[in-house]
Amino acid sequence: MGLEEHIPRGILLTTMDKVVNWSRKSSTWPMTFGLACCAIEMMAAAAGRFDLARFGMEVYRASPRQADLMIVAGRVSNKMAPVVRMLYEQMADPKWVIAMGACASTGGVFNNYAVIQGVDKIVPVDIYVPGCPPRPEQLIEGIMKLHAKMQKESLRKS
């Protein structure tokens, strides 16, 4: 929204904070970033049984310019790492990253030359969801924790 630039310093906005954070968390649009097996569980979380649409997240934007949330679902190989970074930088602020699964969090079972040991070596991560793969309910729990984190954010530039 770009609201942060328009607020002069030294002003405390509580109700404005609450409204803006509520609107941001209620319509977080994820980016389609399923890399490996965790993508299947992410699709299952978006499907009928564990609905992500009730959180406002049924719209998976393929373009990073239109997405708010990058759920890195799966292992990131050496060749994919610059691509992940480029897509993260193409996303507009405010943006968040969830590292889904063991491979995106720490490299998982693949402690070798081919896999980046955790996507937080390339992009800043807000929430780590462990599991191999995490069940859809675990991913939704991670998303709800992200919503709680979003709710605590402040528009005031500190």
Added chain:
Amino acid sequence: MESENSILARLKNKIPQSVVEVSEFRGELTVVVKREHIVPVCAFLRDDPELSFDFLSDLTAVDRLGRKPRFDVVYHSYSISRNHRIRLKVGVDEDQSVESVTSVWSGANWFEREVFDMFGINFENHPDLKRILMPDDWEGHPLRKDFPLTREEVMFTHNKNRPPKIE
């Protein structure tokens, strides 16, 4: 078996000077070939009407660290018309190179790029020898036995109080 004996007989008749050793195990025929003669031997295997090995199934390498020559480049070939298989092995040392068989079987192109990427074995007269799996600026050859096995040091109780060594 009948077909192995006839392949062996033809090999011994036509190219005895290139063959170092022949072995057979449960129907699988393995021929160790001299490094300099690999392309004529492969061309003979493909062009001979009785053998007609027209399909390269696999081209890989084995790192036998501590042995001279260090690497074994292994070729698996299959004859579609005759339904028999053969395995060729070539001993290559660290500073040696082996000639590319892309002139015989063009499917060897990416196999040889993978062997170059993973083991560092140079193939002469290859049309486009560069890394295929690792990024272009990667240093080292991952499937060699002296390349480190794990990327990040595994944390146990004896080393939990210091940060892990990475790569």
